[in-house]
Amino acid sequence: xxxxxxLAPLLLLTxxxxxxxxxxxxxxxxxxxxxxxxxxxxxxxxxxxxxxAGRSASFIDGVxxxxxxxxxxxxGHGVDVTVRTSGSAYNSWLDPEEVTVQRCFVVRVSPDSxxxxxxxxxxxxDGPAMTFAPPPEPPRLPYEELRAKLPRVPExxxxxxxxxxRTLAALDLNPAIRTEVKADGGRVGVLLAVKGNGFDPxxxxxxxxDPGATEVWVPPRIQRMPGxxxxxxxxALDPKPSPH
Numbered sequence: 001x002x003x004x005x006x007l008a009p010l011l012l013l014t015x016x017x018x019x020x021x022x023x024x025x026x027x028x029x030x031x032x033x034x035x036x037x038x039x040x041x042x043x044x045x046x047x048x049x050x051x052x053a054g055r056s057a058s059f060i061d062g063v064x065x066x067x068x069x070x071x072x073x074x075x076g077h078g079v080d081v082t083v084r085t086s087g088s089a090y091n092s093w094l095d096p097e098e099v100t101v102q103r104c105f106v107v108r109v110s111p112d113s114x115x116x117x118x119x120x121x122x123x124x125x126d127g128p129a130m131t132f133a134p135p136p137e138p139p140r141l142p143y144e145e146l147r148a149k150l151p152r153v154p155e156x157x158x159x160x161x162x163x164x165x166r167t168l169a170a171l172d173l174n175p176a177i178r179t180e181v182k183a184d185g186g187r188v189g190v191l192l193a194v195k196g197n198g199f200d201p202x203x204x205x206x207x208x209x210d211p212g213a214t215e216v217w218v219p220p221r222i223q224r225m226p227g228x229x230x231x232x233x234x235x236a237l238d239p240k241p242s243p244h
Contacts, residue, residue, distance in 0.1 A: 023089045030087030045111045055135065057081045073111065078109055084103070088100045146192065149171065159211060189208050190209070
């Protein structure tokens with residue numbers, strides 16, 4: 001009977017140590033899940049440079065970018081982004097203090113990676129988290145200038161596609177602004193657009209020159225989202241209905 005009190009503290013210590021280790025594992029799993037969700041956010045087929053992938057990762061809540069390797073998502077293995085995340089877990093009723101850990105993982109960004117790919121555990125690099133310069137501001141789209149310069153054709157007149165193209169050339173647009181002109185059924189449609197980031201609404205202007213009417217407008221935000229087809233010259237010629 002005298003041995004029981006001696007064994008009890010040892011038993012509690014053994015159980016307690018086991019629980020502490022388990023809590024660290026759970027906290028690590030929690031940190032890994034943050035990195036895994038970051039991989040889901042970065043997943044996509046759009047080509048990005050290593051800097052663009054790293055900058056995008058740095059905007060994700062709970063993620064610090066520690067290292068970026070590779071050149072482009074579409075070259076070789078793709079881009080490896082080493083991220084540092086935190087995770088927490090409670091010990092147990094024996095010791096109800098919260099355990100918090102910081103861990104590092106490699107998130108692969110490539111068209112060949114899986115959407116739900118499990119990030120690889122790595123030792124955290126020394127030094128502070130990386131910082132990235134903000135992306136360059138997109139050029140301003142010349143709404144007022146386009147509206148003022150496009151030709152006005154009277155009803156019953158003929159729209160001259162070449163004149164529309166000369167008007168655009170005379171605007172001396174920033175090279176980053178993509179232009180499209182298309183004639184169809186006696187009308188001429190115009191698109192001015194800047195490259196989007198694949199996530200946010202794209203910046204674009206649409207215009208249509210009809211006999212009796214010249215219009216310039218910005219499509220609704222929902223139509224300018226990736227995949228919605230709002231920033232196309234076809235939408236200038238035959239506009240999609242506005243969302244309600």
